[in-house]
């Protein structure tokens with residue numbers, strides 16, 4: 001039997017975060033949702049009243065994270081699930097971005113996620129239970145040209161969560177890394193870009209760029225099914241370490257893992273030869 005839960009979710013103005021918020025409310029849960037645009041959830045607030053609390057939060061502001069997370073636990077007394085959903089992609093070749101763009105990508109997707117979790121941990125430990133859903137991506141285990149900074153952030157949160165999961169399992173807090181493939185949300189229009197260097201036109205980066213801008217980059221993920229899979233995952237004990245969502249996610253992560261495993265095995269002799277003798 002599924003019981004009503006309380007959820008804290010970042011980045012709920014659009015896409016996966018908004019659909020997740022709406023579905024949870026429709027299914028009788030309570031949601032503490034954060035947004036950057038004050039009125040983004042006005043319609044849901046009118047429909048769901050006190051079961052939805054909306055707070056302004058830019059996840060690049062660590063002090064604000066601490067205040068908002070603390071407020072959420074005070075307001076709801078107990079929060080069962082924390083969802084680090086807020087994020088975006090910087091879409092360009094590595095040398096095209098400027099320094100501020102790189103910093104903002106890291107501050108939002110990596111530092112923002114880490115600080116939300118760190119702010120919540122004392123409360124989760126005190127209540128003796130919790131579940132963390134960290135939005136990564138298929139791009140947290142595989143890579144596509146033009147997304148180097150985005151992949152940097154998603155691979156980073158995967159490493160953080162893998163470690164974190166071992167640290168907090170003794171406190172009955174589970175961590176699930178969510179790895180969607182491509183889904184039609186505001187993700188594409190929200191991508192940050194940089195002035196194009198035409199030397200990349202006839203390279204893999206140029207190919208991906210053309211596919212994205214021509215609308216031929218395949219996007220087949222079903223937002224509703226993916227969000228429902230995230231909701232269902234919190235009923236699974238122990239917490240699944242990963243949720244791969246979408247055929248592209250499964251296919252591309254599998255190919256990436258196999259190729260890395262094959263490369264590791266191919267240099268096994270070298271690895272073993274790098275030991276102190278005897």
Ligand SMILES: NC(=O)c1ccc[n+]([C@@H]2O[C@H](COP(=O)([O-])OP(=O)(O)OC[C@H]3O[C@@H](n4cnc5c(N)ncnc54)[C@H](OP(=O)(O)O)[C@@H]3O)[C@@H](O)[C@H]2O)c1
Pocket residue numbers: 010011012013014015016017035036037057058059060084085086087088089108135136137138179180181182183184185186187188190
């Ligand atoms: N769609 C995909 O294909 C896909 C695939 C794999 C993983 N993901 C991941 O899924 C998550 C949700 O993305 P989405 O597809 O739903 O895209 P989306 O519709 O663009 O939603 C992104 C959300 O993040 C918020 N956000 C961005 N920067 C923020 C900041 N500094 N502080 C607080 N909120 C911020 C946005 O708020 P504003 O409206 O204020 O900008 C928006 O609510 C992201 O972590 C993304 O990396 C998406």
